[in-house]
Amino acid sequence: xxxxxxxxxxxxxxxxxxxxxxxxxxxxxxxxxxxxxxxxxxxxxxxxxxxxxxxxxxxxxxxxxxxxxxxxxxxxxxxxxxxxxxxxxxxxxxxxxxxxxxxxxxxxxxxxxxxxxxxxxxxxxxxxxxxxxxxxxxxxxxxxxxxxxxxxxxxxxxxxxxxxxxxxxxxxxxxxxxxxxxxxxxxxxxxxxxxxxxxxxxxxxxxxxxxxxxxxxxxxxxxxxxxxxxxxxxxxxxxxxxxxxxxxxxxxxxxxxxxxxxxxxxxxxxxxxxxxxxxxxxxxxxxxxxxxxxxxxxxxxxxxxxxxxxxxxxxxxxxxxxxxxxxxxxxxxxxxxxxxxxxxxxxxxxxxxxxxx
Amino acid sequence: xxxxxxxxxxxxxxxxxxxxxxxxxxxxxxxxxxxxxxxxxxxxxxxxxxxxxxxxxxxxxxxxxxxxxxxxxxxxxxxxxxxxxxxxxxxxxxxxxxxxxxxxxxxxxxxxxxxxxxxxxxxxxxxxxxxxxxxxxxxxxxxxxxxxxxxxxxxxxxxxxxxxxxxxxxxxxxxxxxxxxxxxxxxxxxxxxxxxxxxxxxxxxxxxxxxxxxxxxxxxxxxxxxxxxxxxxxxxxxxxxxxxxxxxxxxxxxxxxxxxxxxxxxxxxxxxxxxxxxxxxxxxxxxxxxxxxxxxxxxxxxxxxxxxxxxxxxxxxxxxxxxxxxxxxxxxxxxxxxxxxxxxxxxxxxxxxxxxxxxxxxxxxxxxxxxxxxxxxxxxxxxxxxxxxxxxxxxxxxxxxxxxxxxxxxxxxxxxxxxxxxxxxxxxxxxxxxxxxxxxxxxxxxxxxxxxxxxxxxxxxxxxxxxxxxxxxxxxxxxxxxxxxxxxxxxxxxx
Numbered sequence: 001x002x003x004x005x006x007x008x009x010x011x012x013x014x015x016x017x018x019x020x021x022x023x024x025x026x027x028x029x030x031x032x033x034x035x036x037x038x039x040x041x042x043x044x045x046x047x048x049x050x051x052x053x054x055x056x057x058x059x060x061x062x063x064x065x066x067x068x069x070x071x072x073x074x075x076x077x078x079x080x081x082x083x084x085x086x087x088x089x090x091x092x093x094x095x096x097x098x099x100x101x102x103x104x105x106x107x108x109x110x111x112x113x114x115x116x117x118x119x120x121x122x123x124x125x126x127x128x129x130x131x132x133x134x135x136x137x138x139x140x141x142x143x144x145x146x147x148x149x150x151x152x153x154x155x156x157x158x159x160x161x162x163x164x165x166x167x168x169x170x171x172x173x174x175x176x177x178x179x180x181x182x183x184x185x186x187x188x189x190x191x192x193x194x195x196x197x198x199x200x201x202x203x204x205x206x207x208x209x210x211x212x213x214x215x216x217x218x219x220x221x222x223x224x225x226x227x228x229x230x231x232x233x234x235x236x237x238x239x240x241x242x243x244x245x246x247x248x249x250x251x252x253x254x255x256x257x258x259x260x261x262x263x264x265x266x267x268x269x270x271x272x273x274x275x276x277x278x279x280x281x282x283x284x285x286x287x288x289x290x291x292x293x294x295x296x297x298x299x300x301x302x303x304x305x306x307x308x309x310x311x312x313x314x315x316x317x318x319x320x321x322x323x324x325x326x327x328x329x330x331x332x333x334x335x336x337x338x339x340x341x342x343x344x345x346x347x348x349x350x351x352x353x354x355x356x357x
Numbered sequence: 358x359x360x361x362x363x364x365x366x367x368x369x370x371x372x373x374x375x376x377x378x379x380x381x382x383x384x385x386x387x388x389x390x391x392x393x394x395x396x397x398x399x400x401x402x403x404x405x406x407x408x409x410x411x412x413x414x415x416x417x418x419x420x421x422x423x424x425x426x427x428x429x430x431x432x433x434x435x436x437x438x439x440x441x442x443x444x445x446x447x448x449x450x451x452x453x454x455x456x457x458x459x460x461x462x463x464x465x466x467x468x469x470x471x472x473x474x475x476x477x478x479x480x481x482x483x484x485x486x487x488x489x490x491x492x493x494x495x496x497x498x499x500x501x502x503x504x505x506x507x508x509x510x511x512x513x514x515x516x517x518x519x520x521x522x523x524x525x526x527x528x529x530x531x532x533x534x535x536x537x538x539x540x541x542x543x544x545x546x547x548x549x550x551x552x553x554x555x556x557x558x559x560x561x562x563x564x565x566x567x568x569x570x571x572x573x574x575x576x577x578x579x580x581x582x583x584x585x586x587x588x589x590x591x592x593x594x595x596x597x598x599x600x601x602x603x604x605x606x607x608x609x610x611x612x613x614x615x616x617x618x619x620x621x622x623x624x625x626x627x628x629x630x631x632x633x634x635x636x637x638x639x640x641x642x643x644x645x646x647x648x649x650x651x652x653x654x655x656x657x658x659x660x661x662x663x664x665x666x667x668x669x670x671x672x673x674x675x676x677x678x679x680x681x682x683x684x685x686x687x688x689x690x691x692x693x694x695x696x697x698x699x700x701x702x703x704x705x706x707x708x709x710x711x712x713x714x715x716x717x718x719x720x721x722x723x724x725x726x727x728x729x730x731x732x733x734x735x736x737x738x739x740x741x742x743x744x745x746x747x748x749x750x751x752x753x754x755x756x757x758x759x760x761x762x763x764x765x766x767x768x769x770x771x772x773x774x775x776x777x778x779x780x781x782x783x784x785x786x787x788x789x790x791x792x793x794x795x796x797x798x799x800x801x802x803x804x805x806x807x808x809x810x811x812x813x814x815x816x817x818x819x820x821x822x823x824x825x826x827x828x829x830x831x832x833x834x835x836x837x838x839x840x841x842x843x844x845x846x847x848x849x850x851x852x
Contacts, residue, residue: 010793018785023697024672024688029681050681052688089677090684119677 025052028084031061032093032139032146034132035071035108037100042067043108045074046133047086048140061140065133071111088118092147093139094165095125097132101181101197101204112165120166123150126204128183128194138186146191150182153193158226159213160193176317176328180216183207200311215301218262219246219314227269230286230293234272237286241266242348248314250323257338258316260302262294264343268350277350290345298341306334361459361479362388368465375468380409388476395471397488400451405473405484408449445475445482453485466542491516497599500764503638509599514544514618520601521548525608529553535566537580541573544618545580553611553845558808562613562626577620584615584626584808591774593633593767594807595626603637611845627807627844629814631828633768634658644831651829657759662775662798664759665702666783666791668752673698674787690746699784701745705753706780708735710773713757814843 034046045068048061064081068074078086100108112118123146127135139146154162160182163171171179178199185194195207196216208216217223221244228239244264251257268277268286277286305314312318316337317328327333362377369375378389378401387409391401446454457464459481468474471487494516496502497509510517518532533547545566549559565584574580581595588594598604599622604614607625615624634654639647671679672687679687694701712731719727735753739745756776763769775798782790805812815823823841826832839848 013786013789013793015785020674020787022673022676023691024676024684025691025694027676027688029684029688031681050685050688052685052692054689087676090681092681117677 026084027087028078028082030086030088030091032095032136033075033088033091034095034097034127034134034136035100036097036132037103038067042069043071043074044133045071045078046136047075047078048136049082049084049086060143063137063140071108072115075111088112088115091118091122093123093125093136095127095132095135095184096181097127098129098204100132101126101199104202105204106202109165113169120169121164123147123162124165124168124181126181126183126197128185128197128207130186135184135186135191138189138191142191144191146184149191150193154217154222154224156225157214158217158223159210160196161217161220161222163222174315174318174321176312176319176321177315178311178313180208180313198309198311198313205309205311211297212301212304215297216313218244219248219260219298219301221246228264228266228290228293230289231272231275234274236270236272237268237275237277237289238270239266239286239290239345239347240269248319250319250325251340254338255325256327256336257340258319260298260339260341262298262341262343264290264294264345265348266290266345267348283347283350286350287345287347290347291343294343294345295341298343299339302339302341306337306339310334361464361476361481362390364459365390365464365474365476378406380406390468390474390476391486392468392471395469395488395490396473396486400486400488401473404450405475405486408451409445412448445477449475449482449484451484451486455483457481457483494520499766500599500603502600503641505638505641506600506602508601510601510616510621510623512619512621514546514616517601517616517621517623518546518548521604521608521614524601524605525550530608533563537566537569537571538574539570539572541575543574545574546616548608548614548616550608550611553609553840553847554613555611555845558627559613561808562615566615574617575619577615577617577622577624580615580617581624588805590801590805590812591771592630592802592805592812593765593771594628594805594812595624596628596632597622597624597765597767599623600637606637606640609850610841611847627810628812629807629810630802630805630812631815633763633765635827639831640834644833647831648829651831654762655829657762658772661756661759661762661772662779663791664752664756665706665776666779666794668748669698669702669780670783670787670791673784678788687748690748693743694746695744699780701749702752702780702784705735705739705745705749706756706776709753709757810843 028049029052031048031050033048036044036046038044045064045066047064049064050061062082064078066074066077066081068077075086094112096105096108113120125135125146150160151162154160161180163182168179168181171177178201180196180198181204183194183197185192195210196213197204197207199205214223214226218226223241223244226241228241230237230239242265244262246263247261249259249261251259271277271286275286277283302314305311310332312328312334317333320326320328327336330336365375366377372392374392374394376391376393378391380387380389389401389405446456457467464474464481464483467483471485472483473486475482475484491511491513494508494511496507500509508520510520522530527550529551531547531549531551535545535547536542537545547559547562547566562584566580569580569583571579571583577597581597585594596603596607604623604625608614612625612627615626617624635651636654639650642650672691676684691698696704712727712735716724716727716731736750740747740750760769760772763772775794778797779791779794782794784790786793803811803813803817811818814820815828820843822839826837838851840850842848
């Protein structure tokens with residue numbers, strides 16, 4: 001008797017799963033989705049679906065476009081053109097148009113967060129200066145792997161980061177921190193990773209500059225590798241940052257003061273003709289000038305965040321929240337914060353004439 | 358029994374292969390009864406008949422040296438009639454001769470074993486003149502030996518014992534013989550090393566064997582099924598092997614070996630799960646490098662059970678668990694295949710099992726045709742025709758190749774069965790189904806008892822010393838100084 005009960009239980013569990021049965025050939029695997037807002041306030045969804053009908057080498061995906069009252073509605077309407085239902089779990093990219101990003105995009109994301117079939121591991125982009133649909137079409141036409149593009153840019157330049165929707169939502173849940181999203185643009189019909197968009201709450205305020213994007217990633221410990229130049233033309237010292245670490249702490253005496261401690265390891269990659277790096281004194285000089293450059297840039301950037309951007313993307317408020325400082329609850333707390341930046345550059349390698357290989 | 362010869366004749370009415378040779382000497386006669394099929398007839402001519410004839414001739418020459426005119430035969434007859442009984446036991450030039458009492462012993466057992474029955478004045482002697490009905494020792498066919506000994510058991514139990522005794526020359530290697538089978542009277546031998554093997558296990562096995570009552574025993578598996586009667590598990594709890602070196606290795610561990618006449622396989626018990634994964638050849642290679650080999654074997658064990666199930670669950674339920682490029686590849690390959698993935702998998706797995714089964718059963722001549730047809734039809738034509746996807750071929754190939762790591766037919770059957778169970782559960786509820794099937798598999802594995810010993814030893818019950826010795830790594834033989842506690846009470850094996 002007990003045997004049969006156990007067998008029955010197993011059957012119940014097992015057959016229950018049949019609900020979820022779906023053949024891989026019945027799925028329209030979505031690679032990327034772009035969402036635009038039409039003039040009459042409707043959502044326009046543009047989706048790339050991987051074309052599995054051709055067994056030869058990978059070719060262009062199929063583009064579907066539809067307009068609906070909600071994101072889900074417009075996405076579901078695609079079924080009328082596509083023989084298969086959209087399958088979002090393998091989606092890599094979601095592109096939002098500037099309109100949507102600027103206008104409280106929480107509700108737009110809602111569908112992707114709530115949908116239990118989809119994942120939250122895709123990358124978000126803001127379409128910088130073009131429609132999201134055009135950007136998505138362009139991704140398809142160029143056969144570009146935007147994931148790799150983002151990866152390479154983040155790894156070797158640092159003007160974007162690899163935060164997926166999950167990471168962005170995690171940041172959003174924390175008090176006293178504002179989010180940023182990567183952006184992409186079409187430049188001469190080529191897709192290009194562009195400057196990062198910064199937000200206040202769920203609404204986009206504007207774009208950081210290219211330089212600021214890198215500094216932002218430096219301050220948030222997202223920077224792997226980038227190029228740093230101090231001085232000009234013949235006096236320039238070019239260095240490649242190979243690792244960096246930023247620690248942010250509240251000053252012990254002054255509660256409104258935040259200290260940044262930035263440690264950078266760099267290799268000298270090129271110098272102007274007036275610069276000679278031969279002895280330890282000259283290395284120290286080079287380090288100092290690099291330090292000054294970074295320090296000045298970071299100070300400018302912080303000043304701009306405090307006074308101009310009015311968006312706490314670095315997370316001052318979050319630091320205060322953690323240290324039980326209530327200042328972040330006040331309106332305009334950013335302008336009351338004082339900052340102190342301390343930069344240490346350590347030159348690891350200044351290069352030599354002979355190479356071992 | 359008044360007249361033994363009459364008795365023999367009456368009983369062998371239907372036995373045309375029984376031959377009775379009559380040596381007539383005066384009033385007395387000597388009758389030789391033997392089975393033509395089983396004896397070596399040159400041996401009978403050279404050592405039995407000639408011995409008797411020469412003995413008589415010698416005595417005749419000594420006694421009647423002056424009688425020259427009569428023919429030799431007359432003289433013989435005359436002489437034999439007058440003189441007292443000759444003692445056959447001293448006369449015949451064959452080592453194994455025995456006087457038997459027909460009342461007590463079954464003379465036909467001897468005749469059917471290749472003995473010659475000599476009836477002289479109602480006294481019966483049996484002389485062993487067995488012909489060689491067995492083949493010579495050759496290489497093992499079902500187990501491959503890379504650099505170990507190349508000999509293997511044959512159908513003759515005495516040769517098999519010889520092969521083992523050749524390796525273990527101690528008087529402590531006990532051999533207990535029993536004759537089982539009402540009709541077949543097959544020799545069944547139990548071997549163990551008396552100062553290593555556990556007494557209670559030996560007793561247990563002997564008792565089980567004593568209880569066997571059956572018409573005939575044709576293979577060692579007959580014994581196996583009798584002594585394993587309580588084994589409900591799918592897993593084999595004793596090892597079948599063809600190799601004397603494997604048997605010797607297990608004997609030295611304290612295991613018990615059962616040999617059956619006419620079966621070229623020995624039965625070793627108890628067996629643990631790791632024994633079917635480990636190979637004796639590991640002992641003949643450098644111990645450090647064996648680790649990798651062993652890990653490969655465990656991986657292939659998992660692969661051969663799991664691959665089709667995993668594939669099914671990934672493409673029918675859990676598409677989000679794989680990288681999108683892989684999913685795209687799967688989807689592209691599956692495009693246009695008319696069957697659901699489960700049916701496709703079943704078709705391919707079954708065709709491969711059929712191919713494998715017919716490859717095993719068919720003779721070697723048609724085997725080549727079979728493999729060509731199989732490779733062409735299953736590998737290529739089925740894909741071009743769009744009946745199955747190429748990825749399914751890869752899945753089946755991985756499954757089959759991994760399965761080839763295991764040579765024991767019982768293990769292969771278990772793996773087949775569990776592969777099907779895993780596939781069924783995977784097709785019902787994906788990865789969760791594989792989880793359920795894994796629970797069932799592990800439950801089945803750990804509930805197996807091999808002759809009072811836990812089958813999954815040394816993993817459960819946990820024994821780190823033993824795991825280090827033989828599970829994933831192999832301890833150097835020079836450092837392995839203790840026997841396994843589970844198999845013997847006599848632990849120290851070297852200093």
